[in-house]
Amino acid sequence: MDSGRIDSEKQRNKTGRTRLASATHIRDARCSPGGFENVTAWTEADTAKANEVWADYQRGHDLSTLVGATVGIDPHTGRLWFGESIADIVAQRDADGLDEPLFFARVGSETYWRKGGRR
Numbered sequence: 001m002d003s004g005r006i007d008s009e010k011q012r013n014k015t016g017r018t019r020l021a022s023a024t025h026i027r028d029a030r031c032s033p034g035g036f037e038n039v040t041a042w043t044e045a046d047t048a049k050a051n052e053v054w055a056d057y058q059r060g061h062d063l064s065t066l067v068g069a070t071v072g073i074d075p076h077t078g079r080l081w082f083g084e085s086i087a088d089i090v091a092q093r094d095a096d097g098l099d100e101p102l103f104f105a106r107v108g109s110e111t112y113w114r115k116g117g118r119r
Helices: 023-027 044-060 086-095
Strands: 010-012 018-020 029-032 035-038 070-073 080-083 103-106
Touching: 044 070, 044 080, 044 103, 070 086, 080 086
Parallel strands: none
Antiparallel strands: 010 018, 029 035, 070 080, 070 103
16 A cells, blocks of 8 residues: 555554544545545435444344454445454455445444543
8 A cells, every 4th residue: 555545444643653544534435455535425324324223233232242343334235244453344345246335333332443632
C-alpha cells in the first residue's frame, strides 16, 4: 500500500506512533484489492439498520467467547462476519465474491475503539 492510503485500521502520525484511523474513515470507506475507496452510497439509514441487526443478533446469541473480536455487518442483507480485524473481515467478504460496504463493531464494546485523552 502506498503511504497516502489508510493501512487497514492504523496509520502512523508524524512522531512515528501508531494511531487508529477515525471512525469516519471506517464508516465512509471500504477496502478493495487496490486499497480504500470512498463510499458515497452509505446513509444514516444504513448505520441505523446495521445497529438494529447487531442488537438483534446480540439478544439471540451468547458472544462471551468473542469479546474483543470485530464484526462486519451488511445492513442490506443482515449478514455478519466475525474476525480479528477489519482487514480480516473484508478478506472474508471478498472471498465470498461480495463488495458491499460494511458497518464494523467490536464485540463487547459500545465503540469500535476509543480515542485516548490528553495526558
